[in-house]
Amino acid sequence: MRADACRNLDNLLQTGAKVLARDPSASIAHIAAEAGLDRRTVYRRFATREALLLALFEAKLDAAEQVLDEARLTEAPVAVALHRYVEGIVPVSRQWPMEFSSLESPDQGTEDRRQQLRGRIRAFVDRGIDEGFFRADVPREWVRKMLDDLVKLAAHSEPLMDPPKAADLVVEMLLKGAGCRTA
Structure with missing residues (x-):
């Protein structure tokens, strides 16, 4: 090209x-x-418009996948991986702000990739709970949803906030609501 x-x-x-x-x-x-x-x-x-949408979501998935790889969710200590993830995903959310719900009929490959990435976040949250980083008495899906929502809030409600500061704030807010009382 x-x-x-x-x-x-x-x-x-x-x-x-x-x-x-x-x-x-x-x-x-x-x-x-x-x-x-x-x-x-x-x-x-x-x-078609749908072909353009698929290209957009593939680009968004590529960027999110890179962030998850670089955060080292399975190897790094939970606190470090969480901060790396948030610091990386905030710019991705800003760069690719569209929602998957705008796809009328996602192709199976795109949907499989999306579910795979969501699974990696779910496994990371499970790891955080199992290691005592997040409270075990809070539903696991709530912790994951809170993480998603806080990232969106930091990325879009505070678009000028630099990613490291956004990560600090998201992690602090997540832990105040879902962190172990001793953490």
Whole structure:
């Protein structure tokens, strides 16, 4: 792919993510206009709106997968892995703010990847509970949901907060609500 085509694709995906976060029903023509591209250019690359959406979610999954790998959720101490994860996932959430619910019919590969990543977070939360980092008397799914919600809050309610500070705040808030009283 030519350098200008790569730049156009990256611009389209970045713009598409932001437009769809504001308006999940936005058309390809609207996204193309926001990206400063002709809609025919977009249609040459993505035959349908759904194809564009799938490309956006694949990019979001790629970025999230990289964050999970770098956080070392299974190897690093829970506190370290948690902070690394939050510090990495906040920028991903800001860069790719659209929600998976905007996909009308996700392909099986995309859905499988999404579930695999969610499973890794679920296993990490289970590890945190088993190691006494999170309270065992709180439903495990609540801890995971609180983590997701706090990340979204830090990423989108405080868009200018730098990721390390956002991670500090998310971890502190998570532990105040779900941390062991001795932690």
